[in-house]
Amino acid sequence: MTGAVSPSAGALLEVRDLARVFRVRRTGSLFAKPAALHAVDGVSFSLAPGRTLGLVGESGCGKTTTARVVLGLLSATAGEVRFEGAAVPPPGTSAWRAARRRMQMVFQDPLGALDRRIPVGAQVMEPLAIHGMADKQGRRERALALLDAVGLAQSFFTRYPHELSGGQRQRIVLARALILEPSLLVCDEPISSLDVSIQAQVVNLLIDLQQRFQLAYLFISHDLKVVRQISHEVAVMYLGRIVEHGEAELLLREPAHPYTRALISAIPTAAAARRRPILILNGDPPNPVDRPAGCAFHPRCAAAVARCRVDLPALKPLPDGRLVACHVAHGETMADRVAA
Ligand code: SF4
Helix, strand or coil, X not given: CCCCCCXXXXXXXXXXXXXXXXXXXXXXXXXXXXXXXXXXEEEEEEECCCCEEEEECCCCCCHHXXXXXXXXXXXXXXXXXXXXXXXXXXXCCHHHHHHHHCEEEECCCXXXXXXXXXXXHHHHHHHHHHCCCCCHHHHHHHHHHHHHHCCCCHHHHHCCHHHCCHHHHHHHHHHHHHCCCCCEEXXXXXXXXXXXXXXXXXXXXXXXXXXXXXXXXXXXXXCHHHHHHHCCEEEEEECCEEEEEEEHHHHHHCCCCHHHHHHHHCCCCCHHHCXXXXXXXXXXXXXXXXXXXXXXXXXXXXXXXHHHXXXXXXXXXXXXXXXXXXXXXXXXXXXXXXXX
């Protein structure tokens, strides 16, 4: 199998050179000028209908900010988001609301996403009412059909969120997201708050719904085991940038970037089946306000060479087609290894 990522022709979602900068105050310096925090910096990817792109990386790497900018919940500092062949309109406009109908989000905490005072059936129907779609009977029939699609009996229609388990609540959230017939679901850690025993059921449901409704998923997770199950492609983010992007099977089997290798080595496996040692990263991620020069990963990278301290590696293809931002992976070291 080739590791090449899908071409953008026929893409449902196209993100080009996306950037989002926050102005933040440095801790301990009350009178200092706000500093620039580059939460998302030059992120590009495309996503075809019916496919899943797993977006992975440590907390604070920019995964959720990328998703929020894609959906227009945060403005972009630079770059472009195109959806269904057109630039996403400015947030708040009627054209944006029409586009957002087709791009829905599933959050980490299903209880927080639901109103505890309202029966779940009314909450599933609510988006139709907000968008003025269907009459009362039509909304009810559509909601009941979606309860069925997410594996819940019709009796759930009149129940309240607090009466349901975490997995059942996430099924309700999915039913509500699907009622507007989206083509893209942005799933931000959708199973991380669920019991481990329930997580596999919800992942299987997501896979089933994708095939049934030809949905594309932008699937954000720090759990690479789950990402492996559901993703066609994987993009790895580090300090606001994509450092590796390719077909999931190849990238997770033979990671090319040292950061990806470290993430994958930490996936729990049965001890007997483990072939690779866990790669321990040096220290915590740097403060994104003071991003290191050159490759931002160099202070933690066991493979770093002198060039890594000064030259930012470009994200470009390896012969197998995947994209990697690493001088060493591209054989462009031109210097000795940095002493650890
Ligand atoms: Fe490590 Fe250098 Fe590659 Fe960055 S460019 S990941 S520091 S080897």
